[in-house]
Amino acid sequence: MSGMTIGEALVAKLRQRDVTCVFGIPGVHTVELYRGLAASGIRHITPRHEQGAGFMADGYARASGKPGVAFVITGPGLTNTLTPMAQARGDSIPMLVVSGVNKTASLGKSLGHLHELPDQLGLAKTVALASEQVSDRNALDPVLARVFHNLTNGRPGPVHIEVPLDIAALEYQETPVESIDPESPVNxxxxxxxxxxxxxxxxxxxxxxxxxxxxxxxxxxxxxxxxxxxxxxxxxxxxxxxxxxxxxxxxxxxxxxxxxxxxxxxxxxxxxxxxxxxxxxxxxxxxxxxxxxxxxxxxxxxxxxxxxxxxxxxxxxxxxxxxxxxxxxxxxxxxxxxxxxxxxxAWQEIGPNYRHQVEILNAMRSASPNALMVGDSTQPIYAGNLYYDHDRAGGWFNAATGYGALGYGIPAAIGASIADPTVRVICIVGDGGAQFSLPEAMAAADENLSVTFVIWNNHGYREIATSMQDAGVTVIGCNPSPPDFAATAKSFGLSFTTAPAEPQAVAQALRESAALGGPAMIEITAPKFEPQKD
The missing domain is CATH 3.40.50.1220 (TPP-binding domain)
Structure with a gap:
């Protein structure tokens, strides 16, 4: 690798470690990371927000079993990725986030540089299993060895590497790395x-x-x-x-x-x-x-x-x-x-409302066998988390447990589809949660992915409204207006259909959208939540 910059060598060494895809938005602080990317054989997926990059990496890791990788800029790029890193930490998902950072001599001095943070490395350490800096031309190899050890040993989770602007363009110097002891065999x-x-x-x-x-x-x-x-x-x-x-x-x-x-x-x-x-x-x-x-x-x-x-x-x-x-x-x-x-x-215990929603999930499973079902915090996901028998090991996952981040479903489904393009990915999100990350669906159109975004539209945050009502609190702030999903899908280049919240209608809509190929959106018109009057 003689003659390579640190940025080029980092990309090459990721490829040697079987990284075949990265999710990221390039910026002036990561230009040197992209210098060798086009020729590396690593696929690059561009989300619309760095939070989307992190959630895509999460979905990719869950579907593939390999670490998901995100490239983000310093400052806001990293802070936007902290939420996905926290979700990955909560659910033990292997994720590598590579960020830029300002020049070494400026760090921690609050000089007013673009994208400056008081302590970016320390901030990342609050959620990452490890956060390391490539501090000089000899540091890349030992840093990569340590972070990949964290990714593949013990409980998985997110790790972070930052590369200062003045280091990324330096000529790479190969450095021998002491072997790290593997985990002990089972007793x-x-x-x-x-x-x-x-x-x-x-x-x-x-x-x-x-x-x-x-x-x-x-x-x-x-x-x-x-x-x-x-x-x-x-x-x-x-x-x-x-x-x-x-x-x-x-x-x-x-x-x-x-x-x-x-x-x-x-x-x-x-x-x-x-x-x-x-x-x-x-x-x-x-x-x-x-x-x-x-x-x-x-x-x-x-x-x-x-x-x-x-x-x-x-x-x-x-x-x-x-x-x-x-x-x-x-x-x-x-x-x-x-x-x-x-x-x-258990089936009787979950009650008629959730049983009905599980019946919809069962119909979706029958309409699209062996699919990956990826979700956000929304009514059918809550129902399925209580009771649902999926037909694919590792094929049901969502962000309604653990850290519980809204906005997860759409980008995570895209990452999952990149990881396994042979199956249909069904993304189940509510109208409220969808608005956290709706633009990410355009990446599915860019890549022509086999993802169906199922929007459960009950015109608000029903779970929160119910909780407020049950606690005797006047319901407020729980009815954000949803967008026109038909117009949104058209502008994104997605096929679109609607269906009532009934099992066979949803299954039929799913079959029809899948037959068209490529990404699709189905809007499920669920009953609107109406708070009880005093």
Missing amino acids: PVLITHAAKQLAEAKKVVILAGGGAKRAEAGLQALAEALDAPVVQTVNARGLMHGHILTVPASPSLKAVRALIESADCVLALGSELGPTDYDMYATGQFAEMSGLIWVDRCSDQLSRHEAAVAIQGDVDLVLPALVEALPQEAKQSDGAERARKTRDA
């Missing part, structure tokens, strides 16, 4: 202890989190060997679709809590056991978990709840080891019946 003694406890238990329940979403075969093999119901958090939906042991319902529901509390051994796989999954109603109560066996990549995470056995490691490595360590004879513990009763009770 076989803990596997033996866990397998013994599982074998002796009479009523095992498995809690599958997002860390299990790429380990479906091992999860099914273990569940069947233990005859154990499998409860899925939001980020695990799609695992074991239609299986008799599947419980595709929120562990915050009373019916699911009862199942968990009836177990004499609970096996948690890649789940942080956090309140947005396990106590979404903010009651302060979690289901009691007897004989908890907890498997997670993050040692800090494993220290937050008391467990009988805590195993640090990747779920996809631990599951085969547990299956092998179990006795060969299949266990009989009425797991299928326990799962069925829980599914039935």
